[in-house]
Amino acid sequence: MTAVLIREQFAQARQRGLRARDAAQAIGQSEGAVVAAHAGMQEGPLRALPLLPRWLEILQSLQACGPLMALTRNESTVHEKTGVYQQLSANGPVGLALGEDIDLRLFFDRWHAGFVVTEVPAQGEAQASLQFYDPHGQAVHKIYPRAQTERTAWEQVLQRWADPGQAVVFEAGAAPRTLPAPADTAARCATEFAQAWAGMSDTHQFFGLLRRFGLERQQALGLVEGRFTRRVATDAVRQLLLAAALDGTPIMVFVSSPGCIQIHSGPVQRVEPLAMRGQTWLNVLDPGFNLHLREDRIASAWVVEKPGDCGTVSSLEVFDTEGALMAMFFGARKPGQPELTDWRELLAPLSPQPAGAVPA
Numbered sequence: 068m069t070a071v072l073i074r075e076q077f078a079q080a081r082q083r084g085l086r087a088r089d090a091a092q093a094i095g096q097s098e099g100a101v102v103a104a105h106a107g108m109q110e111g112p113l114r115a116l117p118l119l120p121r122w123l124e125i126l127q128s129l130q131a132c133g134p135l136m137a138l139t140r141n142e143s144t145v146h147e148k149t150g151v152y153q154q155l156s157a158n159g160p161v162g163l164a165l166g167e168d169i170d171l172r173l174f175f176d177r178w179h180a181g182f183v184v185t186e187v188p189a190q191g192e193a194q195a196s197l198q199f200y201d202p203h204g205q206a207v208h209k210i211y212p213r214a215q216t217e218r219t220a221w222e223q224v225l226q227r228w229a230d231p232g233q234a235v236v237f238e239a240g241a242a243p244r245t246l247p248a249p250a251d252t253a254a255r256c257a258t259e260f261a262q263a264w265a266g267m268s269d270t271h272q273f274f275g276l277l278r279r280f281g282l283e284r285q286q287a288l289g290l291v292e293g294r295f296t297r298r299v300a301t302d303a304v305r306q307l308l309l310a311a312a313l314d315g316t317p318i319m320v321f322v323s324s325p326g327c328i329q330i331h332s333g334p335v336q337r338v339e340p341l342a343m344r345g346q347t348w349l350n351v352l353d354p355g356f357n358l359h360l361r362e363d364r365i366a367s368a369w370v371v372e373k374p375g376d377c378g379t380v381s382s383l384e385v386f387d388t389e390g391a392l393m394a395m396f397f398g399a400r401k402p403g404q405p406e407l408t409d410w411r412e413l414l415a416p417l418s419p420q421p422a423g424a425v426p427a
Contacts, residue, residue, distance in 0.1 A: 117235050125224070136211040139209075143365075143391070160174060171327055197224075203240065298420035331356045
C-alpha cells in the first residue's frame with residue numbers, strides 16, 4: 068500500500084471515531100507504518116518528523132522540560148505516568164530512568180524508529196508528542212507535554228532531534244511471540260526447574276531461568292503451581308486494586324511494551340470500571356497516574372512467589388486471551404527491604420480460579 072493510500076484510508080478510519088492505534092489496525096497497517104506514511108507532511112490532521120536514532124540522549128534532554136506524561140502500552144493495558152525524566156543511563160542496549168515518578172526499564176535494541184508526531188484536531192490546538200516504535204511498527208513508548216511542561220524547552224527538544232530527511236521502513240507483520248516448549252520437554256525439566264526457582268536469590272534471575280529451560284512465562288508458572296504459584300479468578304485485578312485503594316497500601320504496577328517496562332510506585336485511589344462498546348475497562352484515574360486495563364481480556368491470573376535475598380517477593384500477574392502478559396502488580400518496597408505484610412494481606416484473599424475453568 069502506498070503512503071498516499073495509507074493516509075487516505077487512515078483519515079477515513081479516524082473519521083469513524085477510531086483512535087489512532089485502532090484506525091491503523093483497521094486498515095491492516097501497524098501504527099508505526101501509518102506514522103511513517105505521514106512523514107514530511109506540512110498540512111493535514113497528522114504530521115510526522117523522523118528523529119535521529121539517539122534514544123538515550125533524546126530522553127536525557129527531556130529533564131529540562133519538567134513534567135511530561137510517559138505512556139507505555141501493550142495490546143490490553145495502557146500505563147500513563149506524569150513526572151520528570153531524570154537519572155537516565157544505559158549499559159549497552161539496556162537503559163534505566165530512575166526519576167521520582169518516571170521509572171522505566173528500556174531495551175534500546177528494540178527501538179527502531181522515533182518521530183515527532185503532531186496531531187491537529189478539528190477543534191482545539193495542535194499537540195506534538197514523541198513516539199518510538201519497534202521494527203514491526205508497534206509503539207514502545209510515547210511522551211506528551213502536560214500543562215506544567217516548560218514549553219520552550221519542549222520545543223527545543225523537538226527541533227534538536229528531528230531528522231526530516233530520514234526514511235523509515237518497518238517490517239511487515241507482527242513480531243513473533245515466544246511459544247511454549249513442547250509439553251513433554253516441559254514435563255522432563257519440571258523438577259530441575261522447580262529446584263532452580265527455589266534457588267533464586269534475586270527476582271531478576273527469573274528471566275535467565277526462562278531462557279535456560281526454554282520456557283514461556285505462563286508455562287513456567289504452571290510448572291511450579293501449588294508450590295510457588297496459584298491460579299486466581301480473572302477478577303483478581305479488580306479485587307486487588309479496590310482493596311489497595313481502600314486501605315492505602317502502596318503498590319507497584321508494571322506494564323511492558325516490546326521495548327519498555329513502565330512502573331508506578333505508590334498508592335492508588337480512584338478505581339473505576341467502565342463498560343463501553345462491548346469492552347470492559349478497569350481504570351485507575353489518579354493525579355499523575357492512569358491505568359487502563361481491558362478486564363474482559365483477562366484470560367488467566369496468577370499469584371506468584373519468588374525467593375530473594377530479602378525474603379519472598381509476591382506478585383499478581385495477568386495474561387490476556389493471546390497468552391501475553393498484560394500487567395504485573397507488586398507491593399511497593401525499596402531495594403534491600405523485605406516485602407510489606409500489608410501487601411501479602413491484599414493477595415491472600417484473592418478468589419481462586421473457579422472449578423472447571425479452562426486455563427489459558
